[in-house]
Amino acid sequence: MAQTQVGKSKKKVTKTLSMAGLIVIFAAYMFPFVMVLINSLKQKRDIIKSPFSWLFTIKGLSFDNFVKAFTQMDFLRAFCNSLIVTVSATALVTILASMLAYYVVRHKNKLSKIIFALMVASMIIPFQAIMIPLVSIYGGTLNILNHRLTLIFMHTGFSMAMSVFMFHGFINGNIPIALEEAAYIDGCTHMQTYFGIVFPLLKPIISTMVILNALAFWNDFLLPSLVLTDKKLLTLPLSTYSFYGTYSADYGTIMAGLLLCVIPILILYVLLQKQIINGVVAGAVK
Amino acid sequence: MRSKSNGKDFCVFALPGLFCFVAVLIVPFLYGVYLTLTDWNGVSQEKNFVGLRNFTAVMHDEQFWRSLLLTFVYVIFVVVIVNVLAFGIAWLLTRGMKGQNFFRAGFFTPNLIGGIVLGYIWQFVFSRVFVSIGDATGWSLFEASWLSDPIKAFAALVLVSVWQLSGYMILIYVAGFMGLSEDVMEAASIDGAAGFIKLKNIIMPLMMSSITICLFLTLSRAFMVYDVNLSLTGGAPYGTTEMAAMHVYEKAFTSRQFGVGQAEALVLFIITACISGLQVYLTKKKEVEA
Numbered sequence: 001m002a003q004t005q006v007g008k009s010k011k012k013v014t015k016t017l018s019m020a021g022l023i024v025i026f027a028a029y030m031f032p033f034v035m036v037l038i039n040s041l042k043q044k045r046d047i048i049k050s051p052f053s054w055l056f057t058i059k060g061l062s063f064d065n066f067v068k069a070f071t072q073m074d075f076l077r078a079f080c081n082s083l084i085v086t087v088s089a090t091a092l093v094t095i096l097a098s099m100l101a102y103y104v105v106r107h108k109n110k111l112s113k114i115i116f117a118l119m120v121a122s123m124i125i126p127f128q129a130i131m132i133p134l135v136s137i138y139g140g141t142l143n144i145l146n147h148r149l150t151l152i153f154m155h156t157g158f159s160m161a162m163s164v165f166m167f168h169g170f171i172n173g174n175i176p177i178a179l180e181e182a183a184y185i186d187g188c189t190h191m192q193t194y195f196g197i198v199f200p201l202l203k204p205i206i207s208t209m210v211i212l213n214a215l216a217f218w219n220d221f222l223l224p225s226l227v228l229t230d231k232k233l234l235t236l237p238l239s240t241y242s243f244y245g246t247y248s249a250d251y252g253t254i255m256a257g258l259l260l261c262v263i264p265i266l267i268l269y270v271l272l273q274k275q276i277i278n279g280v281v282a283g284a285v286k
Numbered sequence: 287m288r289s290k291s292n293g294k295d296f297c298v299f300a301l302p303g304l305f306c307f308v309a310v311l312i313v314p315f316l317y318g319v320y321l322t323l324t325d326w327n328g329v330s331q332e333k334n335f336v337g338l339r340n341f342t343a344v345m346h347d348e349q350f351w352r353s354l355l356l357t358f359v360y361v362i363f364v365v366v367i368v369n370v371l372a373f374g375i376a377w378l379l380t381r382g383m384k385g386q387n388f389f390r391a392g393f394f395t396p397n398l399i400g401g402i403v404l405g406y407i408w409q410f411v412f413s414r415v416f417v418s419i420g421d422a423t424g425w426s427l428f429e430a431s432w433l434s435d436p437i438k439a440f441a442a443l444v445l446v447s448v449w450q451l452s453g454y455m456i457l458i459y460v461a462g463f464m465g466l467s468e469d470v471m472e473a474a475s476i477d478g479a480a481g482f483i484k485l486k487n488i489i490m491p492l493m494m495s496s497i498t499i500c501l502f503l504t505l506s507r508a509f510m511v512y513d514v515n516l517s518l519t520g521g522a523p524y525g526t527t528e529m530a531a532m533h534v535y536e537k538a539f540t541s542r543q544f545g546v547g548q549a550e551a552l553v554l555f556i557i558t559a560c561i562s563g564l565q566v567y568l569t570k571k572k573e574v575e576a
Contacts, residue, residue, distance in 0.1 A: 157310030
């Protein structure tokens with residue numbers, strides 16, 4: 001009896017200790033975000049004097065930094081640019097990749113085997129090994145850089161292999177062919193069968209892929225930086241970059257600008273937390 | 287989809303996606319191999335065939351090898367720290383603690399934000415917050431900004447990368463721990479396995495598939511680090527923290543040596559592919575079924 005008592009209290013102690021450890025680590029993780037948050041409301045001299053003092057000890061807090069960052073970054077335009085690119089590329093890759101994967105699953109011929117093998121193999125090629133010839137072809141020979149459509153097209157192409165791979169696995173394991181056969185007997189065309197019957201059944205994998213692709217497109221810096229130079233077309237990461245280059249000494253404005261970039265994602269994260277986490281885990285484990 | 291109109295099906299279903307893929311990936315990749323054999327500078331109409339001269343130039347580009355060596359050191363630090371830390375935190379998180387989901391979601395937050403923004407956030411922390419802590423406490427560690435000293439700037443880069451990547455790995459390890467069968471754990475405890483022995487002989491082998499995935503993801507991401515490198519240190523001080531991917535970028539787009547840059551990109555790609563291939567092979571061999 002006494003022994004189990006000791007065992008229990010020992011367990012309790014370790015549990016409390018690990019909880020405490022976890023909280024400390026967690027606080028350290030959140031530290032940079034907290035710093036940005038509290039300094040975004042301060043004036044420059046206060047930031048330099050005491051960046052880690054809490055808000056209530058400082059007079060002269062204001063939202064001026066946010067107003068300035070918002071206009072100087074051309075935030076609304078950059079945000080819309082990012083939104084247009086992300087939404088269109090995500091939609092495009094979801095539709096095209098699922099159709100391609102469907103074709104590969106249902107046609108077990110040599111051609112589709114080659115296509116699939118090529119795609120899987122290509123997944124190990126890092127973007128850095130492609131970027132120089134990419135710029136040289138699309139900037140030099142074709143001269144179509146600096147268009148939103150070009151960027152959307154490239155995002156689609158680069159995420160195609162991974163998306164096809166994921167859709168392929170899902171269709172292979174979860175979509176019974178009998179359903180399609182029934183549809184054909186009822187006189188459906190291939191297109192009708194696909195969009196009427198198969199596509200709706202792909203919903204779980206579609207939501208995973210939409211999350212993974214949209215996150216990647218939204219945050220990507222290197223590809224858009226090579227494609228877009230026109231100020232009117234800059235996406236959010238690009239405009240953050242040029243904004244930082246101009247205002248790097250103006251800490252308050254910078255902090256407000258960075259926070260502006262983070263807030264939309266955080267709002268989305270709070271709303272869709274479960275889906276995002278499940279999507280990311282599913283994407284990695286496959 | 288079994289019918290005679292096979293060709294039409296192919297055009298409607300497979301061709302559009304295939305076209306995007308080939309146009310932005312396969313064609314540039316092959317063209318890139320060709321580029322390594324020319325002396326193109328990115329602007330001129332002329333491309334002269336120079337054989338393997340670019341690869342000789344790669345051999346003699348000391349800065350490239352220095353950045354590659356630095357990348358190796360960086361990769362080792364990041365891979366080890368990220369995985370140990372993430373494994374540990376995931377283990378803590380799956381012991382039936384309150385607020386498990388909250389912590390898990392919180393740790394993942396840095397992954398949702400682009401590397402550029404993260405780098406700038408940390409630049410502020412290193413150059414202002416830490417320095418001001420140093421002023422207040424007199425700790426010599428924080429006396430000057432980390433980013434102005436080559437070794438500390440490198441450490442800063444490792445720290446930020448660990449911070450950024452570990453949340454993602456925590457998710458995968460948590461999923462792995464949740465998949466461990468209760469029966470096996472209980473049987474191990476009854477047989478007297480505890481603490482380190484249990485970790486080494488029971489948990490680690492069963493977690494091997496998660497470990498394979500996490501090692502692969504951290505390896506390939508760390509080798510290709512660019513965004514955080516650019517925004518946190520920008521290679522400063524004096525190019526001492528310039529990683530391989532950044533060097534390739536500079537070589538091609540700043541020094542305008544496209545052929546050499548592409549040759550270096552290919553070398554980097556081949557090294558990365560070999561190392562991650564080897565890693566997957568080695569860790570997969572250790573995977574066991576429960």
